[in-house]
Amino acid sequence: MKLLERLSLNQITTNPWSMEQAVAACEHNGIGYIGVWRHKLEEDPVKAACLIRSAGLRVSSLCRGGWFSAPSDSERRERIADNLRAIEEAATLGAPMLVLVAGPADGQTLDDARKTFMDGVAEMLPVAESAGVALGIEPLHPMYAAERSVVVTLKQANDLAERLSHKSVGVVIDAFHVWWDPEVWREIERARGRILGFHVSDWPVPLPGILMARAMMGTGVIELRRLREAVDAAGYTGPIEVEIFNDEIWKNVGDETIERIKRNFLEFV
Amino acid sequence: MKLLERLSLNQITTNPWSMEQAVAACEHNGIGYIGVWRHKLEEDPVKAACLIRSAGLRVSSLCRGGWFSAPSDSERRERIADNLRAIEEAATLGAPMLVLVAGPADGQTLDDARKTFMDGVAEMLPVAESAGVALGIEPLHPMYAAERSVVVTLKQANDLAERLSHKSVGVVIDAFHVWWDPEVWREIERARGRILGFHVSDWPVPLPGILMARAMMGTGVIELRRLREAVDAAGYTGPIEVEIFNDEIWKNVGDETIERIKRNFLEFV
Numbered sequence: 001m002k003l004l005e006r007l008s009l010n011q012i013t014t015n016p017w018s019m020e021q022a023v024a025a026c027e028h029n030g031i032g033y034i035g036v037w038r039h040k041l042e043e044d045p046v047k048a049a050c051l052i053r054s055a056g057l058r059v060s061s062l063c064r065g066g067w068f069s070a071p072s073d074s075e076r077r078e079r080i081a082d083n084l085r086a087i088e089e090a091a092t093l094g095a096p097m098l099v100l101v102a103g104p105a106d107g108q109t110l111d112d113a114r115k116t117f118m119d120g121v122a123e124m125l126p127v128a129e130s131a132g133v134a135l136g137i138e139p140l141h142p143m144y145a146a147e148r149s150v151v152v153t154l155k156q157a158n159d160l161a162e163r164l165s166h167k168s169v170g171v172v173i174d175a176f177h178v179w180w181d182p183e184v185w186r187e188i189e190r191a192r193g194r195i196l197g198f199h200v201s202d203w204p205v206p207l208p209g210i211l212m213a214r215a216m217m218g219t220g221v222i223e224l225r226r227l228r229e230a231v232d233a234a235g236y237t238g239p240i241e242v243e244i245f246n247d248e249i250w251k252n253v254g255d256e257t258i259e260r261i262k263r264n265f266l267e268f269v
Numbered sequence: 270m271k272l273l274e275r276l277s278l279n280q281i282t283t284n285p286w287s288m289e290q291a292v293a294a295c296e297h298n299g300i301g302y303i304g305v306w307r308h309k310l311e312e313d314p315v316k317a318a319c320l321i322r323s324a325g326l327r328v329s330s331l332c333r334g335g336w337f338s339a340p341s342d343s344e345r346r347e348r349i350a351d352n353l354r355a356i357e358e359a360a361t362l363g364a365p366m367l368v369l370v371a372g373p374a375d376g377q378t379l380d381d382a383r384k385t386f387m388d389g390v391a392e393m394l395p396v397a398e399s400a401g402v403a404l405g406i407e408p409l410h411p412m413y414a415a416e417r418s419v420v421v422t423l424k425q426a427n428d429l430a431e432r433l434s435h436k437s438v439g440v441v442i443d444a445f446h447v448w449w450d451p452e453v454w455r456e457i458e459r460a461r462g463r464i465l466g467f468h469v470s471d472w473p474v475p476l477p478g479i480l481m482a483r484a485m486m487g488t489g490v491i492e493l494r495r496l497r498e499a500v501d502a503a504g505y506t507g508p509i510e511v512e513i514f515n516d517e518i519w520k521n522v523g524d525e526t527i528e529r530i531k532r533n534f535l536e537f538v
Contacts, residue, residue: 104474109492114451143412145449146474146490156451180414182383182425205373205415207479221415223378 001237007265008033008060010199010243011040014253019048023055029258033060033239036093038086045092052093059095060239061136061172061197062086067103068120069113069150076116079103083124091131097196098128099136099172102151113150118160121169129168136196137161138172141180143210154178154187161194170194173231174243176201176214179222188230195236200224200269201244214244216260218268228269240269270506276534277302277329279468279512280309283522288317296324298527302508305362306332307355314361321362328364329508330405330441330466331355336372337389338382338419345385348372352393360400366465367397368405368441371420382419387429390438398437405465406430407441410449412479423447423456430463439463442500443512445470445483448491457499464505469493469538470513483513485529487537497538509538 009031011022019040026034034057041048052059065086070076083098090098100121105113121135128135137157140149151157157171171191176199178184188195202220207213217224228240242261249257278300280291288309295303303326310317321328334355339345352367359367369390374382390404397404406426409418420426426440440460445468447453457464471489476482486493497509511530518526 105490110449141411142449143410143476146472146476152449153451159451180379180411180421182422182428203415207412207415210476210479221374 003269004262004266005032006238006240007031007262008035008239008241009258009261010035010063010241011037012063013242013244013249013261014257015250016253019051023051023057025255025258026057027055029255029262031057031258031262033058033241035060035063035241035243036095037063038089041089045089049093058239059093060241061097061099062090062093062095064099064101064138065124065135066100066117066120069103069106069108069116071107080120080123083120084127087124087128087131087133090133095133097134097136097170097172099138099197101138101140102149104145104147105150110145110150117150118163121160122164125164125166125168129166133168134196135169136172137169138174138197139177140174141177153181153183154191155183158187158190158194170196172197172199173227174199175222175224175227176203179203179227184227185230188227188234192234195231195234197238197241198228198231198236199241199243200228200265201242212245212247214246216244216246216249217242217264224269240265272538273531273535274301275507275509276300276531277304277508277510278527278530279304279332279510280306281332282511282513282518282530283526284519285522288320292320292324292326294524294527295326298524298531300326300527300531302327302329302510304329304332304510304512305364307358310358314358318362327508328362329510330366330368331359331362331364333368333370333407334393334404335369335386335389338372338375338377338385340376345389349389349392352389353396356393356397356400356402359402364402366403366405366439366441368407368466370407370409371418373416374419379419386419387432390429391433394433394435394437398435402437403465404438405441406438407443407466408446409443410446422450422452423460424452427456427459427463439465441466441468442496443468443470444491444493444496445472448472448496453496454499457496457503461503464500464503466507466510467497467500467505468510468512469497469534470511481514481516483515485513485515485518486511486533493538509534
């Protein structure tokens with residue numbers, strides 16, 4: 001498959017757009033995949049599935065499940081229930097994978113929250129398997145450890161996947177989250193056979209904030225091509241999602257956004 | 270040694286104060302150690318040394334050396350020269366250790382910058398040894414990987430120290446920089462015999478920014494006591510620096526700041 005054919009537009013990159021607008025932009029610009037976010041489904045995954053299918057698009061992943069840790073048992077049960085709904089939605093969309101973000105400790109210790117996350121994934125695995133949806137553990141950058149994810153390195157995600165040892169669980173590698181890690185090359189190779197997704201964006205200098213921190217590929221310091229080639233060399237041949245949280249892109253989203261994504265994807269990824 | 274006797278005021282915590290004011294505050298409040306920053310020396314380390322000595326204070330460390338990577342060879346030579354001056358200043362102050370921050374890649378690739386850092390430390394070691402000043406490699410949080418430090422985990426600092434294998438090199442453990450790391454407990458134990466310093470502050474939620482992000486001990490999510498006990502258990506019995514970059518503390522710095530530091534240090538560290 002040619003590189004450009006692997007490009008997937010993660011919906012958060014063009015967040016101001018509705019599902020209809022994002023799908024139309026992909027169709028119009030020859031992008032074959034879309035990475036879907038749950039809030040864009042507007043509680044009607046079948047409608048979204050029809051729209052995506054009739055545009056000839058494929059779904060690379062559904063974002064996101066996980067977030068199992070909570071202060072009380074009853075809240076933790078609700079999180080599990082919500083994740084089971086997410087698996088169903090992914091199956092409806094034909095998404096081969098649900099991205100899991102661990103979530104913060106949220107009232108637990110870090111160790112306990114990490115255990116809660118593993119237990120949550122383990123509990124979902126039989127359902128995921130019968131739905132034909134893989135669960136992709138995505139480590140986030142350690143600057144999100146307190147607020148968004150207690151899973152913060154690819155080594156940790158690999159350790160978890162290894163311990164769960166199930167064909168329906170794997171890892172998602174996002175360049176923005178892992179580029180700084182001295183262990184990343186070793187861990188990408190170690191992830192062979194369980195890489196379920198690869199995300200790209202860039203790390204600008206200076207970093208403008210914590211959440212809205214990402215930049216267009218080629219405008220930051222991440223060695224994107226080296227990472228992509230390492231992920232390829234570890235046997236991953238699937239879609240590559242462009243996932244950028246960026247206020248400026250959101251403010252000016254339009255056809256030029258997609259053109260720039262394609263251009264920079266080819267030049268830098 | 271009682272816990273409170275290990276408390277060291279890192280000058281950046283009370284940054285609006287001059288050297289005179291910081292030393293007076295330590296003397297007045299029965300704090301035995303001060304962590305000195307180079308910009309507070311105002312190019313007269315002997316004056317600072319006299320002031321500190323006559324107040325009966327000891328210097329826990331001098332901040333900071335390192336920052337070896339630069340776009341050109343001549344700039345890299347200047348960085349080395351500046352680091353040699355820092356070693357001299359540390360010796361004049363009676364500081365047992367110079368804290369090394371790796372610095373950003375600054376025109377090099379991440380791999381090359383990491384090598385440049387190791388080579389820089391190696392080059393300084395004979396001078397440091399003869400000056401009686403140890404070099405403490407401090408890994409910074411990965412959110413500083415692009416702008417402040419290509420050394421981002423305690424494992425990486427331990428690997429470096431192990432490879433350099435010299436009695437004048439060790440590691441500095443700062444709770445803010447390492448708390449998120451699933452490997453931190455193993456790496457603290459592995460650092461046994463080469464822990465040269467321990468720094469505390471806290472990680473607030475939400476994080477207010479990148480650089481001015483730290484909070485007073487006890488007001489964030491870091492398991493400070495657990496970390497301190499782990500560092501103790503790994504054989505470190507030296508001073509513990511309170512190092513907080515915080516705008517609010519800087520705006521309101523006064524005697525109450527020191528009282529609060531002592532109180533929260535005893536309660537949470």
